[in-house]
Amino acid sequence: MFFYGICGDVCCVDDAGCSSDGPGFCSSGSDGVSDGLGATDLDDGDSGGDKVLVESSVLSCAFRLGAGPAGIAIAACLNVLSIPYIVLEREDCIASLWKKKSYDRLKLHLAKKYCTLPHMPFPSHFPTFVSKYMFIQYLDNYVAQFNINPLYSRSIESASHDGGEKWKVEARNVGSGEMEVFEGRFLVVATGENCEGFVPKVLGLEGYGGELLHSSEYDNGKMYSGKDVLVVGCGNSGMEIAYDLCNCGARAAISVRSPVHILSKEMVQWGMSMLKYLPLNVVDKMLQTLANFQYGDLSHYGIQTPSKGPFHLKGTIGRSPVIDVGTVDKIKTGDIQVFPSIMSVNGDNIEFADGKTSRFHAIVFATGYKSNVRKWLKDDGALFNDDGMPVKKAPDHWKGENGLYCIGFARAGLFGISIDAQNIAKHINLILSQQKAVDQ
Numbered sequence: 058m059f060f061y062g063i064c065g066d067v068c069c070v071d072d073a074g075c076s077s078d079g080p081g082f083c084s085s086g087s088d089g090v091s092d093g094l095g096a097t098d099l100d101d102g103d104s105g106g107d108k109v110l111v112e113s114s115v116l117s118c119a120f121r122l123g124a125g126p127a128g129i130a131i132a133a134c135l136n137v138l139s140i141p142y143i144v145l146e147r148e149d150c151i152a153s154l155w156k157k158k159s160y161d162r163l164k165l166h167l168a169k170k171y172c173t174l175p176h177m178p179f180p181s182h183f184p185t186f187v188s189k190y191m192f193i194q195y196l197d198n199y200v201a202q203f204n205i206n207p208l209y210s211r212s213i214e215s216a217s218h219d220g221g222e223k224w225k226v227e228a229r230n231v232g233s234g235e236m237e238v239f240e241g242r243f244l245v246v247a248t249g250e251n252c253e254g255f256v257p258k259v260l261g262l263e264g265y266g267g268e269l270l271h272s273s274e275y276d277n278g279k280m281y282s283g284k285d286v287l288v289v290g291c292g293n294s295g296m297e298i299a300y301d302l303c304n305c306g307a308r309a310a311i312s313v314r315s316p317v318h319i320l321s322k323e324m325v326q327w328g329m330s331m332l333k334y335l336p337l338n339v340v341d342k343m344l345q346t347l348a349n350f351q352y353g354d355l356s357h358y359g360i361q362t363p364s365k366g367p368f369h370l371k372g373t374i375g376r377s378p379v380i381d382v383g384t385v386d387k388i389k390t391g392d393i394q395v396f397p398s399i400m401s402v403n404g405d406n407i408e409f410a411d412g413k414t415s416r417f418h419a420i421v422f423a424t425g426y427k428s429n430v431r432k433w434l435k436d437d438g439a440l441f442n443d444d445g446m447p448v449k450k451a452p453d454h455w456k457g458e459n460g461l462y463c464i465g466f467a468r469a470g471l472f473g474i475s476i477d478a479q480n481i482a483k484h485i486n487l488i489l490s491q492q493k494a495v496d497q
């Protein structure tokens with residue numbers, strides 16, 4: 058998770074209540090966190106004025122809190138406005154989702170113009186559809202360019218507002234085990250929608266003797282060659298992992314529970330550009346026609362199409378269409394088998410909703426992710442609901458009370474992150490300018 062705060066004073070207090078010793082920000086640890094945080098112009102913490110605390114934290118994979126694309130995007134925007142901040146990140150690197158928790162063959166699904174972070178375009182020699190390795194290179198260059206230095210290995214365990222002008226964040230230093238306390242006037246939550254891998258409860262799963270993994274733990278299919286592998290979930294992760302397994306010589310199957318739109322990346326790109334000229338429902342109709350032309354009726358293969366259009370669903374419930382990478386062909390040839398919902402597990406036998414059973418050496422749960430915000434953020438519930446997602450619909454989702462913000466929770470991918478970052482930085486800057494005018 059990322060916690061960004063702007064504070065008049067960014068300070069850190071150890072468990073014993075010792076106050077900070079840094080230039081406006083201190084740590085009970087010894088890793089010299091005050092440099093390069095954009096916090097060097099902070100005072101000793103007594104102005105109560107305009108310091109920024111940025112926290113990012115990571116869950117399993119990086120605790121993806123903190124220094125993901127959202128965390129570094131807001132950091133860059135604050136840097137540009139000369140607003141000091143701290144970024145807290147549970148992992149030991151930026152972009153842990155991309156560096157540690159995504160499969161090898163991953164590429165950005167949207168064209169690069171929809172995936173840049175603020176103030177730094179992709180290099181012109183990058184292809185339209187950027188690989189994850191190039192994207193990581195871009196993100197590494199981004200933090201270098203904006204001199205963003207997150208405090209790593211800080212896992213946020215709680216954040217609360219003091220009723221006055223301060224947010225207090227407690228983070229576990231995963232290296233030393235110590236709890237550190239940070240204070241800031243503003244808190245920007247950037248821990249991500251994809252913070253924790255979600256695995257559904259399945260009757261009998263605890264007795265399964267094969268290998269179980271979440272899609273965030275899957276790198277490639279090499280070790281599954283010759284094995285029977287079931288992928289549960291037909292979102293973008295599940296559909297691509299099934300394809301990868303098949304390419305690697307596994308006998309792949311996919312369990313599909315709900316209707317899904319399948320489009321090519323070119324169709325999505327075309328649709329995005331058409332949205333400038335045509336109403337969304339018209340673009341959706343055209344995309345559905347194109348998809349039907351390209352893929353035909355997939356219901357014979359166990360895949361139904363939703364009645365609502367792909368961009369409508371993206372905009373209302375945040376569900377992305379599946380971008381086909383070749384999976385559909387493999388389903389049509391029978392190289393990837395389609396099963397309905399998984400009902401229960403009985404030893405190594407998996408039982409499906411149609412009553413059929415089958416045995417698998419491994420199951421990959423590509424069943425999505427959950428936000429972890431509710432576990433650590435103590436607020437009044439006005440910004441985040443019980444699922445740790447924004448209460449308000451976009452475009453009003455990003456701003457809470459008392460200097461609390463969230464970035465990257467609009468189910469709008471990197472594009473949405475870029476917009477959130479600019480809105481939040483602008484808003485914080487406005488508050489600080491208004492305060493300065495009053496103070497003078």
Ligand SMILES: Cc1cc2nc3c(=O)[nH]c(=O)nc-3n(C[C@H](O)[C@H](O)[C@H](O)COP(=O)(O)OP(=O)(O)OC[C@H]3O[C@@H](n4cnc5c(N)ncnc54)[C@H](O)[C@@H]3O)c2cc1C
Binds near residue numbers: 119145167212252
């Ligand atoms: C496999 C995959 C592919 C994707 N591809 C695309 C794509 O092509 N285009 C697109 O637009 N979107 C894509 N997305 C959506 C994706 O979520 C975003 O692109 C992006 O990574 C989100 O950035 P973020 O910073 O909000 O979250 P994350 O990248 O998840 O970063 C959050 C950070 O917060 C840290 N964190 C979490 N909890 C804590 C805590 N308690 N304490 C401290 N730190 C914490 C985490 O360690 C992590 O580093 C993809 C998602 C997945 C899962």
Ligand SMILES: NC(=O)C1=CN([C@@H]2O[C@H](COP(=O)(O)OP(=O)(O)OC[C@H]3O[C@@H](n4cnc5c(N)ncnc54)[C@H](OP(=O)(O)O)[C@@H]3O)[C@@H](O)[C@H]2O)C=CC1
Binds near residue numbers: 293
């Ligand atoms: N290259 C790229 O750009 C990629 C982008 N992504 C993005 O990352 C995000 C996460 O994607 P992904 O990891 O696929 O997760 P998603 O949440 O998009 O998909 C999860 C899938 O699991 C299914 N599911 C959930 N619970 C169960 C259950 N109990 N039984 C059966 N099926 C279940 C869902 O079905 P149901 O609809 O019924 O809930 C859905 O099909 C998305 O925004 C996606 O677009 C992911 C991979 C690649």
Ligand SMILES: O=C(O)C(=O)Cc1c[nH]c2ccccc12
Binds near residue numbers: 167
């Ligand atoms: O990859 C994702 O899931 C994204 O959220 C990126 C995205 C934003 N808007 C879209 C519209 C159609 C497909 C993907 C996206």
